[in-house]
Amino acid sequence: MKEPEHEKIRNDKATVRLPMLLGITLAAGMLIGATFFGGGKSLNNIGRGYSKFKEVLQLIENNYVDSVNTDDLVDYSIAKMLEKLDPHTTYMNPQDAVAARTQLEGGFDGIGVEFNIYKDTVYVVTPMAGGPSETAGILSGDKIIKVDNTEMTGSKLDNALVFKKLRGKKGTEVKLMVLRKGEKKPLLFTVQRDRIPTYSVDAAYMVDDKTGYIKVNRFSETTYDEFKKALGTLKQKGMTQMVLDLRNNPGGYMDRATSLADEFISGDKLLVYTDGKDDRYDRQTKARIAGQFEDGPVIVLMDEGSASASEIVAGALQDQDRALIVGRRSFGKGLVQMPVMLSDGSELRLTISRYYTPSGRSIQKPYVAGHSEDYEKELEARSKSGEYYVADSIKNNEKYKFKTAGGRTVFGAGGITPDVFVPRDTLFMTKYLIQLFNKNIVREQAMEYANDHRKQLEKDGFASYKKNFVVTDAMLKRLTDDASAQGIKFNEAEYKRSKKYIQTQLKAYIAQYAWRQGHRDGLNNEFFEMLSEGDETYKKALTLFDRARLLEKGGYASHK
Incomplete structure (x- = not known):
């Protein structure tokens, strides 16, 4: 069950790590094996280190007093080694790698239900329209008490167990025992698993007869296609101005982000560029298509949960003076990772370059290698400094001052600072x-x-x-x-x-x-x-279209 973004009431450790896991790749970043290492420097200079590591591992395996799992030692060694680099270079074992990739794929194999665990019982919230569970006769409100031979009740029940039992290879069958309101005896269903699509556009609707709203929750394989469809539908309904909501969007595929930005930006204007130690990873991405919404005021909603690919979109639209950015300062992830699949199914996500917005600013916030805990606590530090509540608490470094295409001042080295600040509302939080x-x-x-x-x-x-x-x-x-x-x-x-x-x-x-x-x-x-x-940020945004329209027409005055 994927919890809606607004339910992430607190920025716990997992929430803070999300931009690190999802903001991952270049459009052509799936390079592995010889492509990745070929043509590079000789491996001779790392040969001595490799030999030493192998020697130590063999000594432990052959001579250590107790039995040890050398695979675990290797995983730990790699993870500790990467801590000496940046906060976004990560290593994942095969299981974690599969889970992380699933977040950005266009679907998974399963039975097609949204579920809720309540009173140590699995309740069907709703079966997916046209999915295998609906076809089999599963209804909203059904209690799933057994999956095949596994009891699905009790204090040990959690989301992981439900996922494990309900998901499986397309075409395989799973037997469900269900309690239904009004039925005295349990009902038995056999459901054939199928490909279940996942979506990254949460909402696309008309606020009024001219204002459209689209919310994008991440940049996955299907995001651009979903967005194009939603944008076209709203234009047919008369949309002439729009709100693009990227709040709590942790990022994803870079090429989907630039394609989305291209729908708003005309000509061959620069969208983003990357720069790394190796020239192979340096590239410029420019607008190249006649977008569906190159004219008309645009407002982009951002907050501290907006990272990576979200910041690429917002940075391009802000630097080209194409959209008014509303909300709070974004996360600040400006490093690009290339995923490299290793021979055992594990994955290395290696930082290969930095990305820069059209004005030349890097969005990456400061970090100290080897101090990942401080990096993860940076969002908490913003709260303590009052940044979430008072606009003047945002401390931009004058050293990283840049100019948009129209001459507005923007800042780098710490996320996207909004043109219009809206404080976080926490009075209701108890x-x-x-x-x-x-x-x-x-x-x-x-x-x-x-x-x-x-x-x-x-x-x-x-x-x-x-x-x-x-x-x-x-x-x-x-x-x-x-x-x-x-x-x-x-x-x-x-x-x-x-x-x-x-x-x-x-x-x-x-x-x-x-x-x-x-x-x-x-x-x-x-x-x-x-x-x-x-939603105070949403309501504030709807009052700002005059300012967004002025910006679009060349009114480039800076705003706090």
């Missing part, structure tokens, strides 16, 4: 709220409501729901009672602080569960339309 999400209570309450009232919701339609539906106090009482029954002590003061946010979340999830199943293109428009009601 321990009580975090406990609700950790137990999946909000989602479960929404799913139950959507399933119980599905016919009425579908009859009324989403437009009526958006305008008229209100999350009542009775619905909230049911939620807090459920939380108490699961051991979450009610805290009235924290509940009042979080109440509005909880209402927005409930309304958004009910909309998702009521209407998403009808989307075969992966879009989750109803969900994000409802979230926008409490």
Whole structure:
């Protein structure tokens, strides 16, 4: 189950590492073996080090007092060695490499359900439209209690176990035992696994009769094709100005990012260039196509979770004075990695160059080799300095001052600084709220409501729901009672602080569960339309199109 981006309430260690794992490659970066090493310098100068390492490993294997796993020692040695380099050069064992690549592939083999673990039980949130589970008869709200011969209940149940049991090779079968509301006995289903597409465009809808909104969650294999389709659809609906949401987008394939940027930038203007020690990895990427939206004001939403390929897009559009950047300073990853598959299936992602925006600025934030923990805590340091809340807390280094095509001042060496700052809203964040999400209570309450009232919701339609539906106090009482029954002590003061946010979340999830199943293109428009009601950055952006239009027409004055 892929958790929606907005649910990442805290920047934990895994969240901070995400840009390191996903912001990975050049368009032609899949070079391995002889291509990677061929034509380079002689290996003689590293021969002595290799011989020493092999000698030590053999001594351990043959003479050490206890039995050891030399494969683990090798993995550890490589990982420690790479710590002497930059924070984004990484090594992954075969299992982690497969998991990381899956994030950027266009799909996986499985049964096609979104699930939720609630009260130590797997609930089907929704079967994918046209997917194998829907075909077999699986319904929203079904409890999966057994997969083949494995019980799917209990305290040891987690996402990893569910993935392991439900995913598998296309064409293979899996037997599910299901409990369904209204049925006295368990139901048995045989589902044939198939290729399940994954999507990187979360939403694409018209805000009003002229304003379009597109949210991109990462730059994967299919991102550009998805984006082109979404852009074309919105233009047909009359879009003349748009919001591109790249918040919490950790990056991905560089060529998909430049292709997306090319849809907005005319002529043969520079989009990005790379520079490394080896000239083979130096290249310039320029606009080359007649894009679908080269005219019309554009606003790009960014935050501290926007990294790598996201920063390439934002940097190109900002430096060419094509878009107004709104939000908070981005992550600051300006190093390009080339993935090299090793003989055992493990993978080395080696930094081969730096990328630079059209004005010549590097987005990479400062780091000290061997101090990865300090690098990972940089986002936390921003919070402590007040940067997330006060625009003047952003401390750009005057040494890295650059000019856009129209002469506006921009800064490098630390992410993309927005043209218009919008502070982070954390007033609603409480321990009580975090406990609700950790137990999946909000989602479960929404799913139950959507399933119980599905016919009425579908009859009324989403437009009526958006305008008229209100999350009542009775619905909230049911939620807090459920939380108490699961051991979450009610805290009235924290509940009042979080109440509005909880209402927005409930309304958004009910909309998702009521209407998403009808989307075969992966879009989750109803969900994000409802979230926008409490999204201050989104609402601020919609007031800035006059400024974005002025920028597009040559009004290049700098803005704080």
